[in-house]
Amino acid sequence: MKRVAIVGAGPAGIAAADLLVGRAGISVTLIDEGQQPGGQIFRQPHPGLATDMKRLLGAGHARLERFRALCSNVLPQLDYRPRTLVWNVFGGELMTLGERGVDSLSYDALLIATGATDRVLPVEGWTMPGVYTLGGAQILLKEQGCLIGRQVVFCGASPLLYLAALQYHRAGGAVAAVLDTTPIAAKVKAIPRLLALPGVLKDGLSYMAALRLAGVPIVGGVTLDAFVGEGRAAEVRYRAGGQAHAVACDAVAYGFGLRPEMQLAELADCALRYDSFRRQWYPDHDGDGRCGHGVYVAGDVAQMGGAEAAGHSGRLAALSILADFGLEAPASPEPDRAALARQLTFQDGLGHAFAWPAAHVAGLADEVMLCRCEGVSVGEVRRGLRSDGGPQEANRAKAATRCGMGRCQGRFCGSALAELVAAETGADGVARPLDRLRAQPPIKPLPISAVAGEPLA
């Protein structure tokens, strides 16, 4: 019997599990941090909340229903461990912390489908109460039925920008403005690639149209200057067309796309590849999810693609696992490969339409907070980099300044630190990759209480 461990019960993990369950010679264990399956995209209301998901998700509701149906078929056929953190991997074993305490799980194949989180950059005032990431604002709404405010500014550069704003509008929250940092010209240039999925492009345009129809101000090509307020965000200051502007609000949701949650892949010794277009690192794989030595990746952690792409890449990884076990494949990989390729072309378009503002960090004032866990400012890191003989690399800057040493271990400040090091050292992040903070265990904080009551020896 071969054991496949899948980490992540989002669209990639569930699609993979669907192809693997019920096959002779294979047992599947699915580990997920969430209380319910779905990952971030299919976050479901907390049990007991009667959120009107149909109204909230609009046309997207049908996809959630399909996902739920798939889960109700797949989950009873495998060893499902919700509310369980994988905190380390070592010697072919996952280390877990779940409802029954710490445990370990050996595997013959490990499928990492850990998805993505918001990719953020510092903006003056970004650590103030009332400022949320776009993904965080969406999760609160989907899972808890809560709004982050009644007058919310949505800003940044992310495919979530218009979607999250529209969901807030549907849920009864007033959207004060949508401030898009990508210029219109860049969006126009993205259209040929976005036409790879005309239906999805049409959906995206319909979000913008619905917001305009609702009278929400939408401004493109802005530069975000500051989130301002007395102890809580009350205003967003920005520049557009050479003019300074301000919009009043009681909360801000912002983000600059997504970053792969790849600490587990890194600790599992996956080689990494640098995507010079998105200016970030991903686990390297063969296109079908193979990383080598029994480790596989699927979904947004493997390549940023969204839920549909995640489903295809989950199926491809499952087919790779079956083939590598020498088992008969239930399907040809070709249709999934073709569908994934279309999704990824579209995603390249999204990457242009919602561009990572690489130059933003170089323009930040010294006082702006860079590492919120350790309270390290942009200026402290700059001074460290500029001081004689000082560190010239992100991991060195971390050691010297504590930037990235705190609770999040650089998951949220790492992109900004890498851009800052590049700006200070004159690296362009294309010919020479941006630096990357090396992952160290635990993958997320490990409570000491996890071992309470256990005998010493």
Place this chain on the structure above:
Amino acid sequence: MSQMHTDVVIIGAGSIGTLTALYLVRQGLSVVLLDRGFAGGQSTGVSPGSLRLQGRNPTEMPLSMRAQEMWEAFEDDIGESVEFEQKGHLFLALTPAHLDKIDALMPIEAAHGNFCEKLSRDEVLSRWPCLTPENLGGMFNPRSAVVNSRMVAPAVARAASRAGALLFEQEEVLSVERKGETFLTRTDRDRRIESPIVVNAAGMWARPFANGFGEDAPMFSAGPIQMVTEPVPQFLDPVVHSVDGHIIFRQTLAGNIVVAGHPRVPVDDVARRSRVPPDKTLRNMRRLLNAAPGLLPQSIIRIWTGIEGYLPDMLPVLGPSATTPGLFHAFGWSGHGLQCAPAAAESLTQLIVGGASRIDLSPFAIARFTGAVRPDEQKLRDEFEDNVVRPRSGAAAS
């Protein structure tokens, strides 16, 4: 290709290499300091930063006590903070055997002028209420200190550079050859450096530079297990160290609790990879809770180890080569390098400049490994996991 001449080439920019560079340039010598990574990037930088004085090998005590004097003036000397804090070091007894060990240590410390206080259980609890009421007493040395080990080598490297040393980081030494009266050092940046003196302070990777001159020391690698919590308000002054070394923890200036504890684990010094086996992390978490139950609400946010070089008698090689005039070794610190570094660097400087060091370095001679190795059996058994490959009793050096 670039060709250089200098008085001294130092291989390895850890605490020993950077300090030796600093002291030598102050004596008017020209110095080139080379490291294939970054200054302090290996065992210096990953050390828990404890400058412990009590319980040391008596052979090392003169070095250790002199180093302590130098640490006490260190920040003024190099002109930067390294978060030096002299908050003492507590040996905590958790078993009757620990108490016996403390009783045995007290006169040894006194003989070396290292004042230690023996504390009862109640004295321990009244000073540090966070510690377990199950403790049996302790031995407190107020003079021991801590530093932020990440900051030491970069800060010293800056001081050495300001004083005139040339530091080349991310530059690997490919070979050192003897050409008549001088050494020729070649690097992977196509640099050729001629010097009458070479200092081999390359840590776990020092052995080939000795082997090239017909000598050897049976160094093996291992990694100390370490982890750290999120910062919490200051509540704990000294380093707390169970007498058996199974759990060692302290609070940093930033407020985090740094946690270590023997035995050490295997590491891969060839691929330069080191990972803590997760069951050892969990074991040390249990030991931490046992020694300080009040830490229950905290979380571990980072776990790491590093690659340290150990010698079977748990003493370093420090001093001149036995085969080659002008070559000096300082490696195999067996976990004590950071604390001893200032005195080791001072001794090397005295040797190089004046031909003799004030502290007798003969116990640390590389030639001691030409005969049968006399291992420190107890430490080799107690302080290393069974799967750390290490020489055992009677094994001869190659």
